[in-house]
Amino acid sequence: MELHIGCIPGDGIGPEIVGEARKVLDRVAEKFGHTIQYTEILLGGASIDAHGVPLTEEAIEAAKSSDAVLMGSIGGDANTSPWYKLPPQKRPEAGLLAIRKALGLFANLRPAVLYDELAGACPLKEEISKAGFDMMIMRELTGGLYFGERKTTVENGIRTAVDTLTYNENEIRRIAIKAFDIAMKRRKKVTSVDKANVLDSSRLWRDVVNEVAKDYPQVELSHMLVDNCAMQLVKDPAQFDVILTENMFGDILSDEASMVTGSIGMLASASLNDTSFGLYEPSHGSAPDIAGKDIANPIATILSASMMLRYSFDLSAEADAVDNAVKQVLKDGYRTSDIMSEGCKKVGCREMGALLAERI
Amino acid sequence: MELHIGCIPGDGIGPEIVGEARKVLDRVAEKFGHTIQYTEILLGGASIDAHGVPLTEEAIEAAKSSDAVLMGSIGGDANTSPWYKLPPQKRPEAGLLAIRKALGLFANLRPAVLYDELAGACPLKEEISKAGFDMMIMRELTGGLYFGERKTTVENGIRTAVDTLTYNENEIRRIAIKAFDIAMKRRKKVTSVDKANVLDSSRLWRDVVNEVAKDYPQVELSHMLVDNCAMQLVKDPAQFDVILTENMFGDILSDEASMVTGSIGMLASASLNDTSFGLYEPSHGSAPDIAGKDIANPIATILSASMMLRYSFDLSAEADAVDNAVKQVLKDGYRTSDIMSEGCKKVGCREMGALLAERI
Ligand SMILES: CC(C)[C@H](C(=O)O)[C@@H](O)C(=O)O
Numbered sequence A, B: 001m002e003l004h005i006g007c008i009p010g011d012g013i014g015p016e017i018v019g020e021a022r023k024v025l026d027r028v029a030e031k032f033g034h035t036i037q038y039t040e041i042l043l044g045g046a047s048i049d050a051h052g053v054p055l056t057e058e059a060i061e062a063a064k065s066s067d068a069v070l071m072g073s074i075g076g077d078a079n080t081s082p083w084y085k086l087p088p089q090k091r092p093e094a095g096l097l098a099i100r101k102a103l104g105l106f107a108n109l110r111p112a113v114l115y116d117e118l119a120g121a122c123p124l125k126e127e128i129s130k131a132g133f134d135m136m137i138m139r140e141l142t143g144g145l146y147f148g149e150r151k152t153t154v155e156n157g158i159r160t161a162v163d164t165l166t167y168n169e170n171e172i173r174r175i176a177i178k179a180f181d182i183a184m185k186r187r188k189k190v191t192s193v194d195k196a197n198v199l200d201s202s203r204l205w206r207d208v209v210n211e212v213a214k215d216y217p218q219v220e221l222s223h224m225l226v227d228n229c230a231m232q233l234v235k236d237p238a239q240f241d242v243i244l245t246e247n248m249f250g251d252i253l254s255d256e257a258s259m260v261t262g263s264i265g266m267l268a269s270a271s272l273n274d275t276s277f278g279l280y281e282p283s284h285g286s287a288p289d290i291a292g293k294d295i296a297n298p299i300a301t302i303l304s305a306s307m308m309l310r311y312s313f314d315l316s317a318e319a320d321a322v323d324n325a326v327k328q329v330l331k332d333g334y335r336t337s338d339i340m341s342e343g344c345k346k347v348g349c350r351e352m353g354a355l356l357a358e359r360i
């Protein structure tokens, strides 16, 4: 198979971790008889530096003509980077939001998994963490407060700012269908999270999710209020299989869940549209403080590449090979510094990439 | 002093826990030479049962003519209670939102404290919990998505729902001032939480908070994105003193923080307006499953009564007496079942109230 992969190295540690993911993908291609063609694409700070804007039309076109895009991370240190002196629409994150919208990437998949070997890093008590957990957060990514109309006005000298949270039933239905489809391949449990005791958009969300659920009699659906979900993630994360929620709630809950694993350097993500196209990136940020030092953990990006093989190319044997390599390298005791613990062997970013490629 | 206290027993365990709080308040009055006059007020499910609506004009008037209101808890089991068959505007929580608005209670104070004696209940590892934590979450309570315009429409057969998130600078300034005032009496640190990389309302929030901060040169202000805050509450809760945030973010983060303490049955709250008036209630819910069994923990309500003495009546010696009684009863090893641990003496709701009254 010939894979056309768009590559967005991005900012901070982005280029390093994407480099290691390519190393692993190249090994997969060699082993399984595929060829990969990479197209480099600029986004975020790197694009501001080159073109003055965080996302260009050419970048969108390049992404669109790829089968899938692998991304490092976007943004820099908001306190020191000159990018953050620009108006909000010109900052690195604006590129990220714009590309999600331009490519119609409405379904954000964020696995939050506790690896046995890394359970020691979990901030929760052993009493709770010993049950383990493995959840998939399905976050709607192109609607809600992120993309509603907003404006700031001044009237009689008083500034007022407005943001709008809008969902129509089609936007809700398509992400709900993806969530149920994924639940069917997992433990067949969907927890839909909303604030239906306050928001109209949440009441519509709940109605439409209930409608979709009728087509999946084997899936157990429950509804949970967002404030309760923020509690349950700390109290008993093992209860969750698939969490389905809107954009802003998903932003908050997926980050909370990733911290609950204790190893955010291990967490991949996929953003999908209605075709097989997807944008794949680690859940963590660009960590500008450690950029260029060969100490970043490339595993989240490599697992994102695995999600790409699975979801965009339907190459599940190849994806399993990557996932197993990650498990093996952990068993073999290799750790980057963010997940280091006593008795393990500390390795840098490049060595971790090489160790993983070897295990494919 | 003569205290006119409005009393909202509410639903579920509400009447029991308010009963014990009154027992303690009566003892305070006796000891410190005050007289208390209680006026009973119906809200939520109890009001629906009596009047068909969750809040009546008379209830608002009764609350307004009190110096302060002490509340139990509102609502029932959403899966079984007939209240939840009513349209959203008629359900118990609608009464709660309506009374907040009617009384202008814009400042919601939610302490999240780890008590030494209850540290064993904290879901976090000892490594993290041993630092202890004691934070005050200041949540804006009458603006944002909760009170913006909302509507659900159907066009060409497609349902669309819209909620609006609005803040003007005055609404932000008054809650920010309260947060800085409270920080001045604490560890002089304010963390303002927003989503300024996406929302106009958050950018205005940040600007206004920065303006207010100029009048408090002794307070250290930092800004944090809401997704990051959801992570930091799990990773390192000790870093926080006062967290200042808007309504919906505050709903989510205060519940997360209360779960991080592991003893939600201990957490009080106050909702204040621009006068000395306030509504005081526990952070926990109405727990209909254990109602009437004399096993509920009344301490959160009793600590809410203490906040009332402090914030509405400026009776800090009296408030300290209540807070100390709570500490003493914990030291003496008495526990209701929700906070029970080995070697302690298990007591019911009424006995806990009596033990606390004795210690005033
Ligand atoms: C950078 C920011 C705009 C973005 C978001 O809020 O979606 C990030 O937090 C994420 O979750 O990918």
Ligand SMILES: CC(C)[C@H](C(=O)O)[C@@H](O)C(=O)O
Residues within 6 Å of the ligand: A197, A198, A227, B093, B096, B097, B251
């Ligand atoms: C019952 C509900 C409307 C309410 C809220 O969201 O404000 C509750 O969760 C709270 O935090 O007091």
